[in-house]
Each structure stands twice: as structure tokens, then as C-alpha cells.
Amino acid sequence: MGTFSGMIAGGGLVGLTLALALHEKGIKVRVFEAVKEIRPLGVGVNLLPHSVQNLEKLGLLPELEKVAIKTSSLAYYTEDGKTIWREPRGLDAGYDVPQFSIHRGDFHMILLNAARERLGAENIVSGHHFQSFEQDGGGVTAHFTDRETGEAVGTARGDFLVGADGINSRLRQIFYPDEGPPKYSGQMLWRGVTEMEPFLDGRSMFMAGHNDLKLVAYPIRSDSAKRGTSYINWIAERRIPSDLATRSADWNEKGLIEEFKPYFASWNLGWLDINRLFENAISIHKFPMVDRDPVPQWSFGRVTLMGDAAHAMYPNGSNGVSQGVLDAMTFADLMENATDIETTLTAYDDARREATAKISLANRQTGPELVMQMVKDQCPGTCGETHSCIPKDVLEEVATAYKKLAGFDKQTLKSAR
Ligand SMILES: Cc1cc2nc3c(=O)[nH]c(=O)nc-3n(C[C@H](O)[C@H](O)[C@H](O)COP(=O)(O)OP(=O)(O)OC[C@H]3O[C@@H](n4cnc5c(N)ncnc54)[C@H](O)[C@@H]3O)c2cc1C
Numbered sequence: 001m002g003t004f005s006g007m008i009a010g011g012g013l014v015g016l017t018l019a020l021a022l023h024e025k026g027i028k029v030r031v032f033e034a035v036k037e038i039r040p041l042g043v044g045v046n047l048l049p050h051s052v053q054n055l056e057k058l059g060l061l062p063e064l065e066k067v068a069i070k071t072s073s074l075a076y077y078t079e080d081g082k083t084i085w086r087e088p089r090g091l092d093a094g095y096d097v098p099q100f101s102i103h104r105g106d107f108h109m110i111l112l113n114a115a116r117e118r119l120g121a122e123n124i125v126s127g128h129h130f131q132s133f134e135q136d137g138g139g140v141t142a143h144f145t146d147r148e149t150g151e152a153v154g155t156a157r158g159d160f161l162v163g164a165d166g167i168n169s170r171l172r173q174i175f176y177p178d179e180g181p182p183k184y185s186g187q188m189l190w191r192g193v194t195e196m197e198p199f200l201d202g203r204s205m206f207m208a209g210h211n212d213l214k215l216v217a218y219p220i221r222s223d224s225a226k227r228g229t230s231y232i233n234w235i236a237e238r239r240i241p242s243d244l245a246t247r248s249a250d251w252n253e254k255g256l257i258e259e260f261k262p263y264f265a266s267w268n269l270g271w272l273d274i275n276r277l278f279e280n281a282i283s284i285h286k287f288p289m290v291d292r293d294p295v296p297q298w299s300f301g302r303v304t305l306m307g308d309a310a311h312a313m314y315p316n317g318s319n320g321v322s323q324g325v326l327d328a329m330t331f332a333d334l335m336e337n338a339t340d341i342e343t344t345l346t347a348y349d350d351a352r353r354e355a356t357a358k359i360s361l362a363n364r365q366t367g368p369e370l371v372m373q374m375v376k377d378q379c380p381g382t383c384g385e386t387h388s389c390i391p392k393d394v395l396e397e398v399a400t401a402y403k404k405l406a407g408f409d410k411q412t413l414k415s416a417r
Helices: 013-024 049-057 061-067 104-119 170-175 222-226 274-279 320-336 341-364 367-378 392-406 410-416
Strands: 005-009 028-032 044-047 073-077 083-088 100-103 129-136 139-145 152-158 160-163 183-196 204-210 213-219 230-239 283-291 303-305
Touching: 005 013, 005 139, 005 152, 013 028, 013 049, 013 104, 013 320, 028 104, 028 152, 044 049, 044 104, 044 320, 049 061, 049 320, 061 100, 061 104, 061 222, 073 367, 083 367, 083 392, 100 104, 100 230, 129 160, 129 170, 139 160, 160 170, 170 303, 183 274, 204 367, 222 230, 230 274, 283 341, 303 341, 320 341, 341 367, 341 392, 367 392
Parallel strands: 005 028, 005 160, 073 204, 160 303
Antiparallel strands: 044 100, 073 083, 129 139, 139 152, 183 230, 183 283, 204 213, 213 230
């Protein structure tokens, strides 16, 4: 069992996962979160089997199963509903654990409740915005402020500090002061949720369209499924040139239906009423598709970056949260037998930085969604219900290559158990 004690800046999905993983290894840790009250925000996220396998190790599987949807398949379609590619997912694909589609807020609350219960509520400190640090041979001192007033609220000391403070990370800004805001991809996302009748089997995720106009949707709550409806998370994505776009990466910014609905007017998937999906939305948020360039170093002495602070990536491939969970588990595994903090943080950097950089760069080339653009560019429109002009093995190669890159091909996961 380790004897170190650490600090985590950011009580989001990755900060809390790390807190639970370190606690499991007997390492004392405190989480400092900027907001005063941690609330269940956001809409849908996907937990791919490689992260679920790790969340199972933290004993979270029963709670996840209670609230989430066990995703059965992922399919890609054209805007007129022709199938491009369909593959089973999670248990349906023969993995040992499910792939979950889940409300970000539900997942956040599962993590928060477990962290408060296991670490003690006093170790999850809210209203503490990480502002600066100093380190010396004996440890790290972190300084916190009130995010609204900027007034100092406290100082803490530990053996190490992890910045899991999200896409607009303050710690990353200290390391890379000239980096500026996240990079805009040219695509704007409207993220909404709508409760309505299920589509397909009620457990499927789909993506339709191409790089200029896309719709992604998947159900995320099991209590709606029990009532015979689906709580559908959807993302309408439209290309908007840089000079016309709102580009601040603010997860709470509201979106307007007229900004995207007219562009989908001619779409017909057959099995989903897109108009009703948009019109009956419970909430719509607007978020630019942004990421950050890979950086040459995450760990600086006793201080390091994790999750979106380290590798904010485009959502293509649904990998953002899952990669953050892998960061946290890798860090905790290394810390378990650590004798020297600096060496351990360097080992964590070596284990995760390049691997996640490759995924970020693959996502810039649209990741597994490449199959949709291939059809848009190459199909003369003469195919029937299912696309046949691009050979199946070419499409399969795209899907398999991405799974291998992101570490969730079946072989890799089986050998990791
Ligand atoms: C409000 C919100 C809504 C989101 N909604 C979605 C969504 O619908 N779909 C989706 O795919 N992703 C969403 N995300 C992002 C998603 O959670 C992350 O991409 C992913 O989970 C990686 O998690 P993370 O812990 O690294 O970052 P995040 O989950 O973003 O967590 C970062 C945490 O750090 C806190 N923080 C920020 N700065 C400081 C600071 N200086 N000091 C202390 N704490 C700080 C933030 O308040 C936040 O709790 C959302 C994030 C937030 C914050």
C-alpha cells in the first residue's frame, strides 16, 4: 500500500474516477472542485468496454447497470436512411462487459456518491478553483480561489498534484501559457435530449450524414426504457466557418433549434421522426467541436495533467471519457508501488501521452466516421437499402483500425483481464 497523499484539481468525471482508483490502492487524496455545488450537468456520453472493464474494478458496474443503456449496436447511415455499416457493440459484440450510453450527470453522480462515501465527504472540496502551485523537494503547495470573486479560499499541500480541470484547464495554462483557447474544427454541435418512442431496438447508437451535416443519436436512460420510451441523446452537427462561429468551449451555452433544424428538412431515415426529435427537446446546448494539439509533456516534477486537461479530443469515436478513465487507472496502478513521485509521474506520461495523441489526431481525420464521408464522396447514389459500392472489407478495416488504436478491440481487452 502506498504512503503518499495527493491533490486533484477538478471533480469532473476523470478527477473523481482518479480519486476512487487511488483510494482503492490505499493512497490518500483530496479533490478540489471549482464549482460550489456539483450538479448533474451535460447530456449523453459513451463508456466503451475498455473503460467499463476498469469501472468494474472500482465496483461501479451495478450502479451503472441501474441507470444506463447497454448499447447493442452502432450503425452509420446516409441522410436518406441507407445503411453504410453496422456493427454489434458491448455484450452483443461478445465483449465481457457492456458498452454503456449514459447521461453525463448520472455518471457524475455515481462517481460523486461513491467518492464521498469511500473517501469521506470532507475530501471532496467544492468552491475551490485551482489557481497556482509551487513545488519543492518535499511536495506541492496548491492555491485556490473563489471562481466568481477571485478571492483566495485556501491552500493545500500534498506529495503530488493532478490537473483534471477539463478542456479550459488552468494547470495546462500554467505549463503552456501561449497555447490560447481550444482549436475549432469548423463544426458546430447542438446537443439535445428528447424523450419519445424508441428507434430501432431501443439500445442502438447511430450516425447519419457526412462531414458537412451529421446527426448522431442514442438512448441513455434505462428508467425511460422501462416505461416503454427512450430518453434520446442527440447531436446535430453542421459545418460553420470559423469567422461565423461561437467558439468558446462553454459546456453550459444554450442552443436554438432554428440554428440547425432547417438544414435537416430533406432528411428521411424512415425509422425516426427527426422533426419531433428536435421539436420536443427537453434541452439544447451548443458547443463548438474543439480539441487541443498534443503537447510534448504532461508531467512536470510532482505535477501532471489528466483527462480533457491533457488531451481534449473531438467526440468522433466516443472516446473522450473512456481515455480519461484509462489515464486514471494507469496513474493509480503506477502509484501503487511508487517509491519516487517524479519517476512515477514520468512513467504515467510515457504510458499515456503518445497513445492519446494518436487518438486525438485520428479523430481530426473523423476517426471511425470516415466511412460516412467515403460513401458521400464515392457512391453515385445507385445502391439499394444497404450500401454495396464500397467493399465491406474496406469499411471493416476502418472500424477495426480505430478500435485497435483506441485500445478497445476484443483481443486487447481479453488479454487485459
Ligand atoms: C458542465 C459540463 C457538461 C458537459 N457535458 C458533456 C456532454 O454532454 N457530453 C460530453 O461528451 N461531454 C461533456 N462534458 C465533457 C466531459 O465531461 C469530458 O469531455 C470528459 O468527461 C473528460 O472529463 P474531465 O474530468 O477531464 O473533464 P470535465 O468532465 O470537463 O471535468 C472538469 C472539472 O474540473 C472543474 N474545474 C475546471 N477548472 C477548475 C479549476 N481551475 N480548479 C478546480 N476545478 C476546476 C470543472 O468544473 C469540472 O467539474 C461536459 C463537461 C462539463 C464540465
